[in-house]
Amino acid sequence: MPREVRERQMLDAAVEVFARRGYRAASMDEIAELAGASKPLVYLYLNSKEDLFGACVRREADALKASVRAAIEPDASADDRLWHGLRAFFTHTAEHPDGWAVLSCQARTNGEPAAPVADELRQEMVGLVTRLIAATAAEGAGGDGSAALAGHEASGLAHALVGAAESLAGWANTRTGAVPSAKETAATLMNVAWVGLENLRGGRRWTHAARP
Template identity: 60%
Template sequence: MGAVKAKRMPRAVREQQMLDAAVETFGQRGYMAASMDEIAELAGVSKPLVYLYLNSKEELFTACIRREAAALVTAVRSGVRTGLPADRQLWDGLLAFFVHTAAYPHAWSVVHLQARTHGETFAAEAAAMREEIVAFVTSLIVVAAREAHRDPDLPEREVAGLAEALVGAAESLATWANTTDGVTARQAATTLMNFAWAGLSNLMDGRNWTPPAA
């Protein structure tokens, strides 16, 4: 009786393995220093197979950016439950963001650090993700911002500015948290929530916003 052949792995599964390996390699070594040989070895496949599936290092990196950007946006959106008070929605969104970036530091390096510094094509992919997150954050803080300012007619441009500032702060804080020992996602989210919700003056006066029970 002949030997039973091993079941071939579906292309989609194999491709995800390659992307996993690529994200880890790009995140650790950077786009320029990472090699296709390293990625293929980590994925447990031959280098020609990587090229067969993903054509080139550039297309592989683009695929990594797109996958990880989509995963981050999905994590933030799914972390927010509508119908809750404005501060809880903002808190849940920030916490989801920091939990995801802490859980996938190589992915965060790829979409935030690597993509922005290695060419316009890659930077455009990262910018598209950022625009989507900014738009979502704008929708989260529009009511909260107006309440905080006691101004029902707060200009849209000011709301947009607050969203840009908040996303920019979150990006910087996530990078810092991922490279600083002992900083948890919850601590990072609490720090930014205190700054954004209570306001810098309240924070300096010791009137801190307290996160909900875990």
């Protein structure tokens, strides 16, 4: 069997075990058995449990980024780009729940070398959404500049939206009852995000001035 195929099998097995057991409780014996390989061969190809975990996180992060990027058409309107990006995100996390569990939970709680990869993924997603939010405001800007957003506003909204998307993906993937589709989950978040952005485009903002 080609090494590339064998390594993919090992990574598939490792993602499943890390998602189910957690990094610390996962054993190389179980990963090797699930992959149909000997433990010495796993060590030969992927060095150590820590290196194997890091390889899993990098692979899952790259796959998620690729799915989201492929779904966004550069020439589409800002709301279409945001919609298709969200839908691709929720589709990917629903189709790869073990990979998402490793990325969203295990990578962030087990330090080096995985945490920086997960943080980089999050920052890339935040950067992408920040640009979409800024483009949305620019598309709706009138002569009075009412739709303009300060840089910190676009960045803050993007962090909030990405955090909400991560939370919703975890919620959708762990439900025991009826499971919403990726389209439904994306629409849930889009209804909140886009209505708010439409208000900002029209110069309408919440204020606490009249409140005690």
